[in-house]
Amino acid sequence: MSEQVDDQILKYFREGNQQEAFKLLMNTYQQRIYWQIRRILISHEDTDDVLQNTLIKIWKGLPAFKGDSKLFTWIFRIASNETFTFLEKNKKHSGHIDLDECYQFSGTSSDHIDGSFIQQKLEQALLQIPEKQRMVFHLKYYEDLKYTEISEILGTSVGALKANYHLAVKKIEEFIKTD
Structure with missing residues (x-):
């Protein structure tokens, strides 16, 4: 099911149907990405910030997506990288x-x-x-x-x-x- 949805997202995007691609991307991944980030950062506010950055990077990066991996894997990699970047930037506060x-x-x-x-x-x-x-x-x-x-x-x-x-x-x- 997930691969079919991923294929549909990419199809919409490549055909120029940005609105449908974005809607399907958000419906499919927004909550999963949120919880992936939240389980690491704990704070809802920090999670929302990282989620927003992640979604922007995903959307801006879609034209360059080559399909070397599954879309799901690529998306979760971006979310992981954004989470770790946030943790590095806020390391001095992470002790609290x-x-x-x-x-x-x-x-x-x-x-x-x-x-x-x-x-x-x-x-x-x-x-x-x-x-x-x-x-x-x-x-x-x-x-x-x-x-x-x-x-x-x-x-x-x-x-x-x-x-x-x-x-x-x-x-x-x-x-x-x-x-």
């Missing part, structure tokens, strides 16, 4: 995590968060692991991507991804057991 916002985020309603105690513990544990591990965990666990797809998105070897995912799972398990 607003716990109220974290707990509010843990209870947020979404397709993935049902408010259960275990889910809240998982979300809190995710806040404790490094951004790279959080991103790998998100793409593998929530997006259910294969390591090869994550490798294309993050530009990292499959072996390094497996190690990051394993470390993330281990840290999450430890957090849930000890808390």
Whole structure:
């Protein structure tokens, strides 16, 4: 289904039907990109800023998209790069995590968060692991991507991804057991 939608987006775009291409792109990817970014940045305001930059880059980059990868992979790569760029620019502030916002985020309603105690513990544990591990965990666990797809998105070897995912799972398990 996703590849058919991606093909339709590209078809609309190449045929000059920008409005339909944009509408389909937003309907298909905006929420998924938002949650990919949000699970790393936590803050709704920061996520909105990065999402806006990401969507602009995607739209401006569409004419140059060559199809060497799936559109989905290309889009998530841009979102990942924008997220990491934001984190680098704001590194001096990243040591401060607003716990109220974290707990509010843990209870947020979404397709993935049902408010259960275990889910809240998982979300809190995710806040404790490094951004790279959080991103790998998100793409593998929530997006259910294969390591090869994550490798294309993050530009990292499959072996390094497996190690990051394993470390993330281990840290999450430890957090849930000890808390």
